[in-house]
Amino acid sequence: MNQSRNVIRYINAAHVIDHMFMLIFPAAVLGMTQAFALDFAALIGLSLGGFIAFGACSLPAGWLGDHWSRRRMMLVFFFGIGASAIFTGLSHNAPMLVLGLTLIGIFAAIYHPVGTAMLVAYAQNRGREIGINGMWGNLGVAFSALITGLLVAHFGWRAAFILPGVVAMVLGVGFALQVHEEPVPQRPHTPLKGAGGQRISMAVVFGVLALATATGGVVFNATTMTYPKLFQERLHELFASPQTLGVVVSLAYAFGAVAQLSIGRVLHRVSLKWPFVVLTMCQAPLLYALAYGEGWGVIALGAAFMFVVFGQVTVNDAMVANFVAPQWQSRVFALRYCLSFGASATAIPLIAYVEPLQGLVGLYLILAAIAALTFMAALVFPRTPSEALAGQTA
8 A cells, every 4th residue: 555645755746847847948948049040939939839738638637547547647747758858858950849848748737637636635634735735846847947047057958858857757767666556545525615504606616716727827827938038137237147047036936835835734724715815816916016127126026926826826726625526636637727728828829929029018917917817706716614624634
């Protein structure tokens, strides 16, 4: 029988890999323009297929996780994403690069529906474990800027893909040897009721979740894709080298890890509604401020925005964990992430179209308007008792 902590360690490591690999390219792209003779906007556009696959392939991945094997799907994840990253690092022309980035997206799509469902099945305190898992995913985002910056500066952009690819495959070997096939752990599922004991409309819950997932996906992807360029433009006199810029961007991303750890602990004690409202309320004003920010203030604003946007991701995952029965969770997580990452793929053409015409100022003003929709969705989300009060932890 698998030990819960051992399984969760590998799931957390996979979350680091998943987010890091999807954002290696945006962090490395500033050092790839000469190699491919393309500007920033044109190169960013090449990643569209990867982000479409990241969303679309969540559905078959979730179905296979429930009907075939979650463990085997995670093995496909580790080895597939590792091999795809190595292939991308060996690319010599734009078609090869597009294929490599698309393959990364295909295999990266496995993690969220399968890995998150596996985490929830083995977790004793779901709110806390979702928060910790989210923290590791956020560190993957931070590592994408930090490690990519260091590798590009010292070894070139190819190493930024190849070396992490090797690490992913090594972790896959460890997972194969230490995590064995077994039935999904069963735990009781009690449908949540409103704070006053009334029945909750599932149509409202999933309608809010769908809207927040779609709008949040666009905002999340557009900001994480453009942070390296934003910081380079606004801090160019302070931070010139790729590795120094990578450190600064990583520090901003790291605040998201703090958010997910702290919000995960809060979710066990309070209704999901209140963190959801507070976190989404802050997003539009911060994006507006980032549109016009300059100098050191951009770092503080960028860190604060990462805090609220990653905190919301933890809330959204907790919604599925609390409202969906275990045997359906892989498929519902698949639907959630298909919608999230499918919507987030629209950030690529949005960046490619708006940035050359209106710069990052115009882009971030559009994102502020989208974030305002997420806040309106949070306002109509029903108030539920806390997970602890509902008695849903073991």
